[in-house]
Amino acid sequence: MKTYIFPGQGAQFSGMGLDLYENSPVAKELFDKANEILGFEITKIMFEGTAEELKQTKVTQPAIFLHSVIMSKVMGDSFKPEMVAGHSLGELSALVANGVLSFEDGLILVSKRAMAMQKACEAQESTMAAVLGLDDNVVEEGCAEVNGVVVAANYNCPGQLVISGEIEAINKACEVLTEKGARRALVLPVGGAFHSPLMEPAREELAAAIEATNFNEPTCPVYQNVVAKAVTNPSEIKENLIAQLTAPVKWTQCVQAMIADGGTEFTEVGPGKVLVGLMRKIDRSVVAKSAEISF
Known part of the structure; x- marks a missing residue:
């Protein structure tokens, strides 16, 4: 079965x-429409901006979403997903790809998500x-031994897990996990503790926007980050x-579930090749490739 996967933050x-x-x-029409919806020229930053400019949360998340979704639209009739999934932010790209969200609604939610997460990061210093x-x-046991907020956040592939939480707790967890035999425990240059309880203010803010948005019946199942299984019910x-x-x-569990359900050909749609790399570490027996466009 043809499976399409969509990258998250960091691929810009x-x-x-x-x-x-x-x-x-x-593509031109959709990029121009995106500038109007966002109220600033994101295309100028995407096409000409510095790495520093692209790192702004209000830019990064919409930029990756736009690259992924517009690429899938340009693929035309060859883009026929039978299952989709996205890594973190990429889940919103996947929901446009399988018809749950319109392009416009998807972009608005991504923008609101970015702003809400930025606010939560500024409210409390935290990291990953x-x-x-x-x-x-x-890793889970090591985190449980540490005082303060520190949790497993991204199950990327076997042997690679990202933890998230308060700065002091993260630093202590890195020490504990190094003692337990970690090859590396490296603090990441991110703005905050994504996918942790510290994102609760952002979750509340985004919940209102999601509840107010129309979600359609999907054209194929989406394997969602939270449950790591096929979901087709719009309210779920x-x-x-x-x-x-x-x-x-x-993510590891999502990919394993898709393979178990018949996914044999995985195509990453969007910037970079991060997910193709992770696929090879999760299961080398399936085909994993980046989407290619021939104009």
Whole structure:
């Protein structure tokens, strides 16, 4: 079965989407519409901006969403997903790809999500760290031994788990997990503790926006981060999307569920090749590739 996967924050690069804009009338129209919806020229930052400019949360999340969704639209009739999933932010791209959200509603939600997360980050200093070379249960046990807020946040692939929480608790957890045999426990250059209880203010804010948005019946199942299984009921999709901000991203489990349900060909749609790399560490037996556009 044809499976399409969509990347999350961190995949951005200067010049992203410019080839689509210059070579596809469909892409140009959607990028121009995005500038109107957002109220600023995100295309200028995507096409010409510095890495620093692209790192602004209000830019990063919509930029990655736009690159992914517009790329899928440009693929035309060849884009026929039988199952979809997205990593964190990428879940919103997946929900446009399978018809649950319109392009416009998806972009508005992504923008609101970015602003809400930024506010939550500013309200309390927090961070994330990547832990390499330990089993998931050892990382979970290590976090439980530490005082303060520190939780497993991104189950990226076997042997790679990102933890999230208060700065002091993260630093202590890195020490504990290194003692438990982690190959590396490295604090990441991120603005806050995504997918942790510290995102509760953002979750509340985004919940209101999601509840007010129309969610359609999907054309194919979405494997959502929170439950790591196929979901087709629009009200369940809403609930899981709201829960996502404070819950872990079960990416390894999502991919394993898609493979178990018949996913054989995985195509990453959007900037970078992060998810293709993770696919190879989760299960080398399935085909994983980046989407290619021929103009």
